Amino acid sequence: MKIYIFVILAILCSCSILPAQEPNNGQATQPTPVPQVDTNERYRIGYQDTLDIQVFRHPELNRRVNVSPNGTINLFRLDAPIMAVCKTEDELAKTLKPPIKRITSAIHE
Secondary structure (H helix, E strand, O other): OHHHHHHHHHHHHHHHHOOOOOOOOOOOOOOOOOOOOOHHHOOOOOOOOEEEEOOOOOHHHOEEEEOOOOOEEOOOOOOOOEEOOOOOHHHHHHHHHHHHHHHHHHHHO
16 A cells, blocks of 8 residues: 555656646747767866776786876876876876887887
């Protein structure tokens, strides 16, 4: 009995939440435009996020690192920490490219 009352209450509550529909008098309604996502609105790396750094053709350099409370990451074989917070994935990749390129070229020598 309690289950039936709960189901009826749930149905009544959901009906009262739905907005009233206006009559369209036979006119076709236009679809709502989908907002375009700007690249500036992409996810930005935050403090204490976990990042999975992968280097193409060098799996020995792949690392999983946490962004420190000061916003930097420390990667194996790099002298200085890299600022990661508030950057997008692409921005961080561009920042990491030169130091990783030096490391990979040193491996091949």
